Amino acid sequence: MPVMNEAALQAFLAREFPQIEGLKLTIEAVGDNYARVRMPVDGSQLRPGGTVSGPTMFALADVSVYIAILAMIGPVALAVTTNLAINFLRKPGLGDMLAEVRLLKLGQRLAVGEVHLFSEGSDEPVAQVTATYSIPPRNN
Amino acid sequence: MPVMNEAALQAFLAREFPQIEGLKLTIEAVGDNYARVRMPVDGSQLRPGGTVSGPTMFALADVSVYIAILAMIGPVALAVTTNLAINFLRKPGLGDMLAEVRLLKLGQRLAVGEVHLFSEGSDEPVAQVTATYSIPPRNN
Amino acid sequence: MPVMNEAALQAFLAREFPQIEGLKLTIEAVGDNYARVRMPVDGSQLRPGGTVSGPTMFALADVSVYIAILAMIGPVALAVTTNLAINFLRKPGLGDMLAEVRLLKLGQRLAVGEVHLFSEGSDEPVAQVTATYSIPPRNN
Amino acid sequence: MPVMNEAALQAFLAREFPQIEGLKLTIEAVGDNYARVRMPVDGSQLRPGGTVSGPTMFALADVSVYIAILAMIGPVALAVTTNLAINFLRKPGLGDMLAEVRLLKLGQRLAVGEVHLFSEGSDEPVAQVTATYSIPPRNN
Numbered sequence: 001m002p003v004m005n006e007a008a009l010q011a012f013l014a015r016e017f018p019q020i021e022g023l024k025l026t027i028e029a030v031g032d033n034y035a036r037v038r039m040p041v042d043g044s045q046l047r048p049g050g051t052v053s054g055p056t057m058f059a060l061a062d063v064s065v066y067i068a069i070l071a072m073i074g075p076v077a078l079a080v081t082t083n084l085a086i087n088f089l090r091k092p093g094l095g096d097m098l099a100e101v102r103l104l105k106l107g108q109r110l111a112v113g114e115v116h117l118f119s120e121g122s123d124e125p126v127a128q129v130t131a132t133y134s135i136p137p138r139n140n
Numbered sequence: 141m142p143v144m145n146e147a148a149l150q151a152f153l154a155r156e157f158p159q160i161e162g163l164k165l166t167i168e169a170v171g172d173n174y175a176r177v178r179m180p181v182d183g184s185q186l187r188p189g190g191t192v193s194g195p196t197m198f199a200l201a202d203v204s205v206y207i208a209i210l211a212m213i214g215p216v217a218l219a220v221t222t223n224l225a226i227n228f229l230r231k232p233g234l235g236d237m238l239a240e241v242r243l244l245k246l247g248q249r250l251a252v253g254e255v256h257l258f259s260e261g262s263d264e265p266v267a268q269v270t271a272t273y274s275i276p277p278r279n280n
Numbered sequence: 281m282p283v284m285n286e287a288a289l290q291a292f293l294a295r296e297f298p299q300i301e302g303l304k305l306t307i308e309a310v311g312d313n314y315a316r317v318r319m320p321v322d323g324s325q326l327r328p329g330g331t332v333s334g335p336t337m338f339a340l341a342d343v344s345v346y347i348a349i350l351a352m353i354g355p356v357a358l359a360v361t362t363n364l365a366i367n368f369l370r371k372p373g374l375g376d377m378l379a380e381v382r383l384l385k386l387g388q389r390l391a392v393g394e395v396h397l398f399s400e401g402s403d404e405p406v407a408q409v410t411a412t413y414s415i416p417p418r419n420n
Numbered sequence: 421m422p423v424m425n426e427a428a429l430q431a432f433l434a435r436e437f438p439q440i441e442g443l444k445l446t447i448e449a450v451g452d453n454y455a456r457v458r459m460p461v462d463g464s465q466l467r468p469g470g471t472v473s474g475p476t477m478f479a480l481a482d483v484s485v486y487i488a489i490l491a492m493i494g495p496v497a498l499a500v501t502t503n504l505a506i507n508f509l510r511k512p513g514l515g516d517m518l519a520e521v522r523l524l525k526l527g528q529r530l531a532v533g534e535v536h537l538f539s540e541g542s543d544e545p546v547a548q549v550t551a552t553y554s555i556p557p558r559n560n
Contacts, residue, residue: 193439193479194478194479194482194501194504195475195476195479198475198478199473202474202475220508221474222507222508223505223506223507223508224474224505224508225503225504226503226504226505227502227503228503
């Protein structure tokens with residue numbers, strides 16, 4: 001079960017990862033190997049065609065997996081992404097973007113998360129992401 | 141909704157893909173962008189350590205996505221896998237292996253499926269697979 | 281062989297993709313199924329730890345594959361990334377980042393490119409990327 | 421530099437991995453973070469259409485990365501594949517299949533290899549594979 005709640009995670013990210021402040025993420029829910037994160041969509045992430053950019057979706061998915069991991073193991077600032085694969089499925093809509101994360105594995109050394117990105121109001125995913133994080137040795 | 145049922149798919153595979161006969165697959169269920177396929181686990185697919193081999197999991201996942209696509213669009217023998225990524229999550233158990241497929245996209249040219257492989261009796265996935273198929277032009 | 285040269289590609293990107301202007305990319309070389317692109321590294325892309333961010337590497341790799349495709353087939357603004365997988369291999373150095381792209385396939389419908397990202401002055405890759413682009417039908 | 425040569429690797433595989441005996445692999449060359457492995461192509465791996473099957477290419481690429489790792493770190497039977505992504509690029513020819521492996525990273529915990537599969541006589545790759553291995557702690 002989670003050891004950090006939404007508010008604690010939100011505060012940790014603001015303090016340790018100021019570089020993602022621009023994404024204006026809201027951690028909506030965390031649970032057992034689960035997280036849901038919301039990103040408002042406004043002009044700044046848009047391509048001319050009105051689409052959220054690939055790097056922005058990458059950033060949202062990547063940090064959302066990190067949030068799901070932190071929720072379970074506590075504040076480990078040094079977990080790093082080793083592999084991330086993204087499939088772009090359809091054009092995003094105009095609403096906020098939501099990341100739904102499920103951790104498929106949370107081992108001593110590696111965690112693997114699966115993310116589906118949705119535009120609010122649609123249940124067809126805009127993108128699917130699988131990410132692997134390397135977790136530093138925890139001496140306990 | 142599906143245009144082929146389990147029995148029709150099973151017969152199509154036996155006729156068009158005799159090379160997978162050795163996997164002894166059973167198509168347990170197909171639905172809207174969904175398929176569940178069972179593979180019995182006996183000595184032949186085992187590594188010495190008692191684990192189903194990676195190539196065998198690859199084969200099961202790949203054909204299961206193909207089955208989910210065929211169920212939706214009918215017998216198109218020429219759809220081909222263009223990309224397949226597999227994450228090995230934990231050691232399989234001794235029971236049958238089950239592939240649960242969800243098609244995330246079924247477009248005119250590309251289909252993307254997500255597969256979770258389970259050992260029967262466990263709800264923690266043994267492997268996660270994402271596969272992309274290229275679908276030949278359908279003139280209709 | 282390429283049908284657009286470095287200067288033509290640079291002008292096309294500036295006109296059609298103003299949103300990547302912030303990356304300040306220089307197209308250093310294009311060749312047969314090949315491109316090399318340079319990104320200056322300054323404070324704006326840095327994490328606190330001094331590392332180029334994952335989304336920035338994603339953006340560099342993605343646009344570099346696009347450049348390699350455009351060089352071969354001419355200005356097709358509508359090619360879209362369908363899949364991108366990135367492996368983070370080691371921490372970037374302080375120098376400019378270079379993307380070396382090799383197109384492994386350039387078909388009628390799909391192109392697949394492989395990218396190695398380097399920090400200038402090192403020959404050990406910082407990241408490896410494989411990206412697939414869907415190419416719109418060309419009526420000719 | 422390698423610590424096992426071709427003959428030592430060939431003997432190790434025959435002893436520890438009898439299950440791949442059917443692939444009849446020949447380890448043609450190992451070098452610094454490099455390996456080249458040959459697989460004869462005969463009827464048994466063929467699909468009806470005359471193509472080497474996806475699972476067979478998976479098996480060849482996977483074991484070839486393992487060989488490149490063993491060559492560098494010595495006989496570690498417990499390294500396991502955690503992630504493997506394959507891009508199918510073109511239809512194989514009739515000749516033997518060759519796997520060219522380059523290790524992009526060989527760390528204490530993870531190794532990442534990139535493989536290009538060729539049909540003998542062609543320099544256009546049939547498939548590209550990226551594989552990550554988890555390496556067990558070495559107490560030394």
